[in-house]
Amino acid sequence: MTASALALIGIATGTLAPAQSAFAGDQLTITSWGGAVQAGLRKAAFEPFTRATGIKVTEAEYSGDIAKVRTMVETKTVSWDVLDASGTTAVVICNQGLVETIDWKKLGLDRTKFGDAANYDCGVPSYGSATVVAYDKDKLPNGPKTIADLFDTKKIPGKRGLWKSPYPNLEWALIADGVETKDVYKILATREGVERAFKRLDTIKNDVIWWTAGAQAPQLLADGQVVMTAAFNGRIVDAAKESGRRFEIMWDAANAGMSYWTIPTGSPHRDEAYKFLAFAGSPQPQADLTHYIPYAPANKDAMTLVDPAVLPYLSTTPEHDAIALHGSPPFWIEYGDELRQRFTAWLAK
Structure with missing residues (x-):
């Protein structure tokens, strides 16, 4: 001490x-x-x-x-x-x-x-910490490289693991659709922005396995059920250390908090x-x-x-911080209930 x-x-x-x-x-x-x-x-x-x-x-x-x-x-x-x-x-x-x-x-x-x-x-x-996209380097030696790859099933076929939450999936969908990270919450605060985000999520909906607990994400990767997954950065590093697997983190648009x-x-x-x-x-x-x-x-x-x-492996290094998505608690306090209801309805379709 x-x-x-x-x-x-x-x-x-x-x-x-x-x-x-x-x-x-x-x-x-x-x-x-x-x-x-x-x-x-x-x-x-x-x-x-x-x-x-x-x-x-x-x-x-x-x-x-x-x-x-x-x-x-x-x-x-x-x-x-x-x-x-x-x-x-x-x-x-x-x-x-x-x-x-x-x-x-x-x-x-x-x-x-x-x-x-x-x-x-x-x-x-x-x-x-950060919600990141993780993958097994033995199975995907070249990537993904950007958040757009999460939404590109032609470039990288296979299932994706995502947190069963509108956050940060709606933000990632907009970034993958060309919105600059700094403008995400301004766009998502509009009806058109919400529609745009869900439209992009529609493109991978049938290729998603949803998880609800942090431990599930690295397990999906280890079991080969997904080719990449959203995950908490600490969970991925811990799982790689424990299993000896070559799990890697893709830091683009990592949702830092x-x-x-x-x-x-x-x-x-x-x-x-x-x-x-x-x-x-x-x-x-x-x-x-x-x-x-x-x-x-x-x-x-x-x-x-x-x-x-x-x-x-830290989310706050200058290199990672420069490309991170910094979450906006005030945005989610104002719009969270509405977006969670919309997300739940979308999942049920």
Whole structure:
């Protein structure tokens, strides 16, 4: 444990108490996404935090279900102290008052170290990830090269795996149809843009196998059910490492997003939650996460601690960032319900 990480915990609590002074009853329930990312967070953040503070971490898992958070808050039965929330989910639960506004002075973290990601008021930026297109290099030695290849079954025949969600499929459809990445949300906000996106999706609808959980995407690839698939970048790298398969990532139009550590309103262990956010936002734990899964640190000071061999797999490198699709939570808050209904109806046709 680094001195800086310990100091941050001390700043957040007013004292730099050794781990053994923590009360035996101190505990914290942290909820994340399960799978490879939670396993990585356990090694990089949860276990080191307990060693540093004596505060026991109990883990829970969820799939981004806002309704469960809302029910706990409204019925005053909150059992989660810290929640790993990503992208649009983070903004929605903040706007609805389901998570606390963060007091950065109490945290003792330098907010400027997180760049634009720190503009969000209800959480501490934790890690950057991306939804990418992945393939098996042994079966497709030359590509795909661009997001348009995902939609070109003549150039690359075979089934595609896609996340069963309008996001980021509608954005990708427009980019494949010639819309510049920077203009995607302006076009998708129009009726004509929506029609254009669905028309492009129509061209591959019969060649798609839909998945709903992150672990399914690399499995579809490993089983040979698809020639390429949308996938979470960390899942693909983890699957390749575990299986020895030559799974590769195509970074064009990778849908990049940020996750946040948030505190549900009514957390029964609020002070301990602040200690964890201070710890988890510090450079060393964020850099350590990349040892286990290639999700990029949000704290800019952590990047100097990352093994250079890991950099090609991170979504935030300058090369990847330059060609990424940066998701727009405000767009999906405004248009999400309508587009999800349209997407569900389209799938049923």
